[in-house]
Amino acid sequence: QVQLQESGPGLVKPSQTLSLTCTVSGGSISSGGYYWSWIRQHPGKGLEWIGYIYYSGSTYYNPSLKSRVTISVDTSKNQFSLKLSSVTAADTAVYYCAREELGAARHLGYWGQGTLVTVSS
Amino acid sequence: DIQMTQSPSSLSASVGDRVTITCQASQDISNYLNWYQQKPGKAPKLLIYDASNLETGVPSRFSGSGSGTDFTFTISSLQPEDIATYYCQQYDNLALTFGGGTKVEIK
Numbered sequence: 001q002v003q004l005q006e007s008g009p010g011l012v013k014p015s016q017t018l019s020l021t022c023t024v025s026g027g028s029i030s031s032g033g034y035y036w037s038w039i040r041q042h043p044g045k046g047l048e049w050i051g052y053i054y055y056s057g058s059t060y061y062n063p064s065l066k067s068r069v070t071i072s073v074d075t076s077k078n079q080f081s082l083k084l085s086s087v088t089a090a091d092t093a094v095y096y097c098a099r100e101e102l103g104a105a106r107h108l109g110y111w112g113q114g115t116l117v118t119v120s121s
Numbered sequence: 122d123i124q125m126t127q128s129p130s131s132l133s134a135s136v137g138d139r140v141t142i143t144c145q146a147s148q149d150i151s152n153y154l155n156w157y158q159q160k161p162g163k164a165p166k167l168l169i170y171d172a173s174n175l176e177t178g179v180p181s182r183f184s185g186s187g188s189g190t191d192f193t194f195t196i197s198s199l200q201p202e203d204i205a206t207y208y209c210q211q212y213d214n215l216a217l218t219f220g221g222g223t224k225v226e227i228k
Contacts, residue, residue: 047208109176
């Protein structure tokens with residue numbers, strides 16, 4: 001059973017960089033066939049896709065966040081990470097990592113439990 | 122960007138009622154449409170993929186239909202455990218987009 005777990009600071013100061021890591025267990029990131037994604041949810045609001053990475057390092061980002069987002073992968077640790085720069089209070093949200101199955105049908109089949117990141121001084 | 126318009130934003134229904142949620146895409150997305158259920162404090166859970174395919178283990182009272190720009194999600198007989206917010210999500214292009222969500226409550 002694949003499991004994903006987010007980790008990182010729960011509080012980030014404005015203008016700083018938010019950094020989160022997703023650790024994958026029960027499956028290898030290097031196996032291919034999946035995009036490894038980040039999604040966020042502002043308090044009481046809907047879901048916003050941030051971007052994804054393939055095990056090879058190829059990435060694709062939400063155009064609205066592209067200038068501030070970097071997603072990277074460390075296959076040796078079976079982890080992938082999110083960096084969001086120049087954060088403001090508007091970046092306060094629950095951040096989820098997820099695995100998107102590729103192939104004929106694409107869907108986010110496995111999710112982490114989510115981690116709340118608050119941007120505040 | 123492909124926009125997903127979901128309606129209603131909330132609904133209240135009785136146990137046993139048939140519940141229908143719609144999702145409209147801003148352009149043709151074929152059947153590249155998934156439905157998720159999110160309970161309070163939990164991560165979303167995949168229910169339906171490719172517009173009409175039931176994910177393994179999901180009760181058969183959940184169903185989906187549609188193609189192109191108009192899609193429907195149905196709960197045939199609402200149960201207390203179905204209280205949640207439901208989201209549609211498209212993957213027609215490289216970017217993913219979610220609908221705004223529909224909060225389902227028991228009357």
